[in-house]
Amino acid sequence: MSCAHSTFRTRTRGRVAETVIGLPPKEATMSIRIASGLSIYAPIVRLARRVALVLVVPVVMAGCVARSTPEETGRTATGAGAATDDLSPQTLADGQRTFRFETFGDEQFWTDTARMHEVVQQGVSPATALKVGLKVDADAIPAEVAQAIKEGRVDLNSPATTVTLLKLNAVVGLKGTVVTANGKDSLARLGITCALCHSTVDNSFSPGIGHRKDGWPNRDLNVGAIIALSPAIPSAKKAVYNSWGPGKYDPRFNIDGKSTPLVLPPAYGLAAVQNETYTAEGPISYWNAYVAVTQMHGHGNFADSRLGIDIRQSPDMVGPKLAALRSYQHSLEAPPPPAGSIDAVPAARGRSVFDDKCASCHIGATNTDNNSGKLHAPSETGMDADYALRTANRMYRTTPLRALWQHAPYFHDGSAASLTDVVEHYNRVRNLSLSDQQKRDLVEYLKTL
Numbered sequence: 001m002s003c004a005h006s007t008f009r010t011r012t013r014g015r016v017a018e019t020v021i022g023l024p025p026k027e028a029t030m031s032i033r034i035a036s037g038l039s040i041y042a043p044i045v046r047l048a049r050r051v052a053l054v055l056v057v058p059v060v061m062a063g064c065v066a067r068s069t070p071e072e073t074g075r076t077a078t079g080a081g082a083a084t085d086d087l088s089p090q091t092l093a094d095g096q097r098t099f100r101f102e103t104f105g106d107e108q109f110w111t112d113t114a115r116m117h118e119v120v121q122q123g124v125s126p127a128t129a130l131k132v133g134l135k136v137d138a139d140a141i142p143a144e145v146a147q148a149i150k151e152g153r154v155d156l157n158s159p160a161t162t163v164t165l166l167k168l169n170a171v172v173g174l175k176g177t178v179v180t181a182n183g184k185d186s187l188a189r190l191g192i193t194c195a196l197c198h199s200t201v202d203n204s205f206s207p208g209i210g211h212r213k214d215g216w217p218n219r220d221l222n223v224g225a226i227i228a229l230s231p232a233i234p235s236a237k238k239a240v241y242n243s244w245g246p247g248k249y250d251p252r253f254n255i256d257g258k259s260t261p262l263v264l265p266p267a268y269g270l271a272a273v274q275n276e277t278y279t280a281e282g283p284i285s286y287w288n289a290y291v292a293v294t295q296m297h298g299h300g301n302f303a304d305s306r307l308g309i310d311i312r313q314s315p316d317m318v319g320p321k322l323a324a325l326r327s328y329q330h331s332l333e334a335p336p337p338p339a340g341s342i343d344a345v346p347a348a349r350g351r352s353v354f355d356d357k358c359a360s361c362h363i364g365a366t367n368t369d370n371n372s373g374k375l376h377a378p379s380e381t382g383m384d385a386d387y388a389l390r391t392a393n394r395m396y397r398t399t400p401l402r403a404l405w406q407h408a409p410y411f412h413d414g415s416a417a418s419l420t421d422v423v424e425h426y427n428r429v430r431n432l433s434l435s436d437q438q439k440r441d442l443v444e445y446l447k448t449l
């Protein structure tokens with residue numbers, strides 16, 4: 001019997017309240033393959049079991065287990081890929097468009113299931129949107145509208161203004177489809193893009209409004225609070241989403257039901273980095289497919305037998321976009337520290353402290369020993385093990401240090417609020433006995449990385 005038989009197809013019509021996250025699209029065809037003993041990807045599996053347990057069990061028993069193919073997971077795709085990326089202007093423009101504006105069809109979740117278009121239209125004014133950390137792209141606002149905002153002639157407390165901003169494609173990371181009937185705009189569809197969590201703006205117009213900074217994590221964004229606005233989320237889950245706070249997101253909560261939120265990481269400075277994520281799950285395209293399909297709820301394929309996930313949705317709106325998206329991310333360089341922000345003499349002394357105490361793991365130009373596959377047990381760096389235990393590798397990657405000046409707080413869980421806290425942490429857990437001056441010097445050096 002071919003393994004293909006362990007795939008069942010179901011057409012799902014209508015919504016099932018408790019299968020909120022990861023619910024298949026209303027009209028599209030989705031197939032899910034289930035591995036034996038699988039307890040993850042619970043919402044989909046619960047739905048799947050209800051619909052088709054009878055179909056699946058005999059096949060699993062016949063010895064057919066979920067298998068992930070490299071093409072689907074991207075796991076064997078080249079990671080430190082700058083050399084293999086197509087960096088032509090055309091491809092980079094494609095990748096940028098995907099990063100900023102592509103929803104991969106995730107309106108199937110944010111609109112059809114989560115009803116976020118209604119939430120926004122009914123109650124999210126620009127003032128509220130800015131308060132939960134959403135950013136506005138000043139370059140997408142026509143000059144006369146900008147002038148009207150400056151002069152206080154635009155009502156920033158009206159949800160209708162948010163709909164107008166969405167119509168202008170000016171809200172970073174949100175993609176709205178606005179229809180106009182009888183002279184009135186209404187928000188018909190809403191989806192999210194990569195830029196939601198991995199872009200911010202430079203506040204050049206006003207706080208929260210400015211030029212885009214792609215790759216800079218949005219540490220103001222309260223993703224959990226935004227998701228919790230959905231009427232389709234049961235209250236127990238809302239409580240968890242509301243507990244995360246700004247700048248954090250748990251990319252596995254909807255799969256294993258646990259909650260150990262991660263700091264939103266920068267997406268820049270990765271050109272020579274082999275494996276992405278705090279736990280080095282795989283190269284960039286692996287993780288992009290994971291996020292696009294399982295978190296953004298885009299319409300595409302993702303499979304990883306280590307996690308027991310195998311989602312197939314036809315047509316695949318994710319896979320064909322991954323290569324250009326990767327090129328674009330690899331082209332994003334870590335921003336250098338602002339001029340005049342580094343004190344050169346202590347920074348030079350700090351470099352020797354770093355070479356002595358830190359460079360055994362933070363090696364080479366990327367500042368990580370993971371390019372050779374190395375991982376670290378949480379105890380080696382005094383880290384909380386809870387997140388790692390939920391992942392395929394169960395250990396942490398030495399984080400490639402890049403633009404540290406830019407993205408406090410640090411560590412996967414944000415447990416160090418500042419670089420001083422980072423140094424104090426290592427001094428304590430690795431018994432470094434650093435003097436106060438060495439600590440200050442080391443901080444000054446870290447700001448240069």
Ligand code: HEC
Pocket residue numbers: 099192193194195196197198223248249250251262263264265266267270275276277278279284287288289291292295296325329
């Ligand atoms: C809802 C917020 C959110 C969205 C949307 C999102 N990400 Fe992420 N991203 C995260 C979080 C949280 C992590 C950290 C995961 C980890 O390290 O385990 C992450 C990790 C990453 C990393 C790894 C960074 C590193 O240090 O290795 C890259 C690259 C990345 N995302 C790119 C993307 C791309 C491309 C998209 C769109 C396809 C996207 N992300 C969509 C939240 C998001």
Ligand code: HEC
Pocket residue numbers: 278354357358359360361362376380381383396397398399401402404409410411412413422423426427442446
């Ligand atoms: C035993 C290997 C090891 C040593 C030695 C080590 N690190 Fe790390 N470093 C790691 C790992 C692993 C992480 C990821 C920890 C996490 O977030 O869970 C990390 C994360 C970091 C981060 C967080 C980066 C970010 O963007 O969040 C900083 C900063 C850092 N280390 C600085 C240092 C400094 C300074 C030293 C020397 C005092 C040092 N490290 C020594 C392995 C090491």
